[in-house]
Amino acid sequence: MPILEVKNLKAAYEKQVVLDNISFSLERGETLAVIGPNGSGKTTLFRAILGAVGYEGDIKISDGTRIGYVPQKIDLERDLPITVKEFLVLRSSAAPSGRWQAGHSPEEALKAVDLTPIFLNKRIGELSAGELQRVLIAWAVSGHPDLLLFDEPTASVDVAGQRTVYELLHKLQDEHNLALILISHDLTVVYRYANKVLCLNREQICFGIPNEVLTPAELAKLYGGDRKFYHHVHA
Amino acid sequence: MFTPELQIFIAGSLIAAAGGMLGSFALLRRMALVGDALSHVALPGIALGILLNFNLFLGAGIFLILGTLGIWAVEHKTKLPVDTLVGVFFTLALAVGALITPEEEILDALFGDITKISQLDFWLAVMGSLIIVALLLMFSKRFTLSLISPDLASSAGFRPHLLELAFLLIFALTVAVGIKFVGALLMGSLIIIPAATSRNIARSMNQYITLSAVLGVLGAILGILISRFYGFPPGPAFVLFAGALFFISIFFRR
Numbered sequence: 194m195p196i197l198e199v200k201n202l203k204a205a206y207e208k209q210v211v212l213d214n215i216s217f218s219l220e221r222g223e224t225l226a227v228i229g230p231n232g233s234g235k236t237t238l239f240r241a242i243l244g245a246v247g248y249e250g251d252i253k254i255s256d257g258t259r260i261g262y263v264p265q266k267i268d269l270e271r272d273l274p275i276t277v278k279e280f281l282v283l284r285s286s287a288a289p290s291g292r293w294q295a296g297h298s299p300e301e302a303l304k305a306v307d308l309t310p311i312f313l314n315k316r317i318g319e320l321s322a323g324e325l326q327r328v329l330i331a332w333a334v335s336g337h338p339d340l341l342l343f344d345e346p347t348a349s350v351d352v353a354g355q356r357t358v359y360e361l362l363h364k365l366q367d368e369h370n371l372a373l374i375l376i377s378h379d380l381t382v383v384y385r386y387a388n389k390v391l392c393l394n395r396e397q398i399c400f401g402i403p404n405e406v407l408t409p410a411e412l413a414k415l416y417g418g419d420r421k422f423y424h425h426v427h428a
Numbered sequence: 429m430f431t432p433e434l435q436i437f438i439a440g441s442l443i444a445a446a447g448g449m450l451g452s453f454a455l456l457r458r459m460a461l462v463g464d465a466l467s468h469v470a471l472p473g474i475a476l477g478i479l480l481n482f483n484l485f486l487g488a489g490i491f492l493i494l495g496t497l498g499i500w501a502v503e504h505k506t507k508l509p510v511d512t513l514v515g516v517f518f519t520l521a522l523a524v525g526a527l528i529t530p531e532e533e534i535l536d537a538l539f540g541d542i543t544k545i546s547q548l549d550f551w552l553a554v555m556g557s558l559i560i561v562a563l564l565l566m567f568s569k570r571f572t573l574s575l576i577s578p579d580l581a582s583s584a585g586f587r588p589h590l591l592e593l594a595f596l597l598i599f600a601l602t603v604a605v606g607i608k609f610v611g612a613l614l615m616g617s618l619i620i621i622p623a624a625t626s627r628n629i630a631r632s633m634n635q636y637i638t639l640s641a642v643l644g645v646l647g648a649i650l651g652i653l654i655s656r657f658y659g660f661p662p663g664p665a666f667v668l669f670a671g672a673l674f675f676i677s678i679f680f681r682r
Contacts, residue, residue, distance in 0.1 A: 207507075245582040262583035267576060272682075273456065274627060274636040275572065283573045284584050316631070317576075336584065 196221050196258055196340055196372045197242070201250040204234070204241050211237045212248070213396045219389070221339070224366065224373040226387035226403070228380070230416055233394045235376045236265065239342050242374075254340070261338030263329050265345045265376075266322070273318040277303070277328055280317050284336050302331040307357060330358065334365060341365075343375040359386055383407070435550045440542050440648040440662065442557035443609045444618060448644030449564050450602045451623030452637045453595065457575050460620045461511070465518035466603045467615030469495035471525025474537050474607070478530055485552050488607055492600035495521065500593050525612075540611030540663040542652070549608060556605035561641075563598050571595060572633060609648075610663035621670040622647060628677040643673060 195218040202215040212234040219225050227235050240246045242254070243262060254260070281299040300310050306327040312320075320328060333341060343362070363386065366373055377383055383390055383403050390407060392398040392415045399406040399415070430438060447463075454460055473491030477484040499513045529537055536544070545553065564571075570591055574581035578588035606618045622643035623636075630636035651666030658665075 240579060240582075243579060243582040245579050245588070260583050262580060264577060264579055267580075269576070272627065273576075274630045275576070275633045276631070279572075279633045280576070283569050283576075314632075332580070333583070342583070 194255060195219055195253075196255050197374075198253040199242075199251065200253075202238075202241060202248055202252065203250050204237050204246055204248040206237075206246075211395060212241070212393070215250075215391075215393070215397050217389075217391050217397075217400045219340075219372050219374065221372050222366065222370045223389060224375065224387045225389045225391060226383040227374060227376045227391045227393060228378070228383060228415070229393035229398075235393055236344055238393065239344055239374075239376070242342065258339045259336055261333035261336050261341040263326070263333045263341075263343045267325075267329070269318045269325075271318040273316060275317050276313065277315050277317055277320070278313040280328065281313075281332055281335060284332070299335075302335040303328075305334060306331045306361060327358075330361070337369075338371065339369075340372045341374070343373065345376050345378065362386070380407070430550075435545065436542055436662075437649060437652060439545060439550050439553040439557075440609055440652050440666075441645045443542075443553055443606050444622070444644035444648035444666070445641040446557040446560040446564075446602055446644075447606050447618035448622035448626070448640035448642075449561060449637055450599060451619035451621075451644075452626065452640040453564070453571050453575070454599065454619055455623045455627060456572075457595070459510070459599075460624075461616060462514055462599060463603060463619035464616030465514040466492060466495065466600060467607055467612040468518040468522040468525065470521075470603060470607055471537060471612050472521055472528065474612070475525050475529040475533075478533050478537075479528065483548065483552075485549060485556075485604060485608065489601070489604040491521070492604050493597065496596045496600040500596055504589070536611070538611050538613045539661050540607060540609050540614070542609045542662050543655070545608060553605055553608065556601060560598060560602050560605065563594075564637075567591070567594060567598075568637070610666060614663050614667050617667040617670060618644065621667070621674055625670070625674045625677040628674075628681045631682065643670070647673065 198218040200216050202212055203210065204212040215238065217225070227238065229235055237246060239262065241248045242252060243260065278299050281302055299313060303310060303312055308324065308327055308331070312324070312328070317325065317328065359382065362373060365371055375387070387403055389401065390403045391400045392406070392411065394415055399411050451463070454462065470488035470492050473487035473489070474484045477487030495517055499510065499517055502508070502513055503510055570581065570586050573584060574586060574588045574591050581588045581591070602619065603615055606615055610618050623640040625643050626636050626639035630639050647666050647670035650669045652662045654660065654669065655662040655665040
């Protein structure tokens with residue numbers, strides 16, 4: 194049984210339709226990449242899965258599924274008086290679904306994203322974009338999700354950092370048999386890490402196995418124009 | 429059980445502690461001025477209480493809850509910014525309040541006077557403040573997470589929209605409790621100033637919330653003391669003292 198099944202999803206802000214006729218499904222252990230130009234509804238798709246926006250159609254999440262979410266960015270004031278440690282325990286007793294289990298302290302959550310315990314007492318407003326993103330990943334992972342949503346997870350991380358983030362994701366997926374959905378602009382990432390790809394441009398342009406559905410014709414349709422797309426194969 | 433003197437200090441301190449704690453969340457949610465606005469919504473309730481001779485806390489409370497629910501519902505329906513709606517609601521209420529408040533009572537309604545509290549008012553203030561503090565502690569993690577990001581709160585299984593309503597209702601209760609102390613015009617000070625001072629010095633969320641409450645209590649006690657010696661109403665004395673602490677805290681801003 195799929196962990197997530199979406200059928201004929203439609204979402205609109207005011208009267209403007211931002212997602213229309215979207216259908217796909219995802220099993221545990223699979224990685225789905227969502228690609229599409231800016232404003233194509235990728236983040237709205239995540240927000241619909243989280244139940245943060247209203248929609249028509251069906252989103253079926255199998256019972257007992259814990260969802261983790263890493264937003265593209267969050268706007269924080271620099272002097273926000275919340276430390277990394279306080280942020281990481283925000284879900285502990287507060288969340289109905291996520292609890293710290295033995296061996297999953299804030300220190301360990303940070304270690305998993307390659308940050309030293311020194312960061313625990315820093316305020317989240319003072320972190321660099323890359324550090325904040327790692328803390329957000331640590332937060333999402335600390336809830337022991339079964340389904341993890343990543344919104345452009347490496348948008349603000351340097352190249353070396355990006356590799357670590359994807360390797361971390363890959364490792365988590367292997368260890369916990371997570372289902373993973375990631376929004377990415379990087380086709381290399383899609384070919385390398387995703388079993389499935391969903392192309393969005395407000396409506397669904399394609400869905401399937403990357404090597405089969407990402408043809409030059411589909412990509413031109415998705416991004417418009419006659420741009421050339423190269424598929425780098427990594428050894 | 430308590431002498432009238434002691435009652436004034438106890439009620440003032442508890443109200444200020446609740447106001448300071450609520451303020452620490454309100455400031456982070458950029459709702460600092462909502463307290464000022466809501467206190468005006470309470471004014472017609474106070475006026476009706478004076479005219480019809482029922483407890484002012486009750487009158488203020490009813491108007492505040494109706495006003496808050498109105499603001500929340502219209503916001504959800506129209507997606508207009510909260511401050512726009514609060515602005516409309518509070519000027520309307522202020523106009524009604526100004527028309528029906530008897531002239532000789534208007535100063536007390538606008539500036540409050542905790543030295544005139546009755547036995548019933550004392551117990552209402554004590555219970556109300558303790559309930560506010562308990563609710564804020566209970567919801568503290570949820571409020572904090574949803575002010576960082578409503579979407580993260582959704583992903584943790586919370587309902588940010590309902591949390592917003594809960595926060596507004598606690599806010600309304602705080603204003604209803606506090607209005608007897610500082611009055612409609614200065615209500616905002618009880619919520620904003622201790623939290624703003626605390627934000628200048630606190631290094632963590634725990635410190636920030638605790639210090640906001642402590643500074644509120646300190647301001648209340650010293651404000652009431654000053655008012656005893658110089659015969660000021662205690663509300664403005666509290667504001668002067670809390671304001672002075674704020675300006676001092678600027679030099680310690682991290």
